[in-house]
Amino acid sequence: MTIINEWFKERFPKYRYALKHADPRTQNWFLLWNDPSGVIFLTLCYLLFVYFGPRVMRKREPLRVPSSMLFVYNLGLVAVSLYMLEEILVGVYQSGYSLVCQKLNVSRKPSEMKVTNALWLYYVSKAAEYMDTVFMIIRKRFTQITFLHCFHHSSMLIIWWIVMTWIPGGQAWFGPTLNCLIHVMMYTYYGLSAIPSLRDKLWWKKYITLFQLIQFGIILIHSMQGIVFGCEYPLWGQWLLGGYMIMMLILFINFYFQEYITRSNERKRPKSHLKIDNDEKTTSRQKDSYSVPKTLSLTYFNMASNKRKEPATDDSDVLIIRPLGAGQEVGRSCIYVEFKGKKILLDFGIHPGLSGRAALPFIDNTIEPEELDLLLISHFHLDHCGALPWFLNKTNFKGRCFMTHATKAIYKWLLSDCIRV
Structure with a gap:
């Protein structure tokens, strides 16, 4: 894995300089290691699986994943999301964070480390969520593997490796807090939908996508106001998070429009016999x-x-x-x-x-x-x-x-x- 890191150091002097200014608190943490090799390897494996998985499964029968396994998997993600939400909010409260602008604090105070630890767990959970796609492919749910789905899953791990390496705190607390709240609702839905007797009774899938759109909009506004009003948090970090929210907002608006608006209008049109x-x-x-x-x-x-x-x-x-x-x-x-x-x-x-x-x-x-x-x-x-x-x-x-x-x-x-x- 260090080969990739050494290759980057040799060819990009600014990368060597950047590593010297990485947050010392997280340098040796799992899946960070002050080295992008691990996250690049995982992302490449994910993308290769997305590409070759459907081709391998196409001539095979879908694997029978027990409903109980899907329920436990989704319930586990709900529990992790609730834990991260609680840890971030408690740490933010104890550290006296500002809702509008919070500069990066690299101290090792327990309250500050509580936020940083929760953000690290949030980052690692993005790798665990690759299993969403694995289940889709082995069950041959190929229509669910959209560009939005693959881009979101693969890019989140890379974005948050950058955040956790250089800016694991400060303004970065806001987005994961909202995202954990959304994931509690989303994975609760997926967990319940794994139970056949409950599947037809779940009516709120549409609203999960709507809440995701609202989430991205709020995070974007939060990032942009920090840029406009000169928040002390690193400017490049605010542009990174804000720019990513713009991409997510565009992709999710397109998905929402195609999935719920266009098809809903078409279904309302009179049909011939x-x-x-x-x-x-x-x-x-x-x-x-x-x-x-x-x-x-x-x-x-x-x-x-x-x-x-x-x-x-x-x-x-x-x-x-x-x-x-x-x-x-x-x-x-x-x-x-x-x-x-x-x-x-x-x-x-x-x-x-x-x-x-x-x-x-x-x-x-x-x-x-x-x-x-x-x-x-x-x-x-x-x-x-x-x-x-x-x-x-x-x-x-x-x-x-x-x-x-x-x-x-x-x-x-x-x-x-x-x-x-």
């Missing part, structure tokens, strides 16, 4: 919320013999799977799932190597993208979702694609925020 099978029967989309069906009824359709077995009942609590009325000339069966008026596409006709509309031959003749609530894809030879961005961009549901075998897609699914098989 949908054709079912080969006749003129139509069904209006209903507003029922998803729930697990009581029984399962299959329409068996064989392309070779053209024989089908109709479901015994059309009850609203029965999951009905029927073949599509068009697009079957592609040589494979194309079917959609209907449950309480919801249209969920389960397609066997997607051709590997194609893109856009060419990869989705059923669209022009049957169901338009904006008429679907959920997309489930199964094909033994389709090993990537490369053909789907065009489709997902035109849909009104929360875009989810899930690659799996057909039988497992039918028998092992749960309707919730996203498909789980």
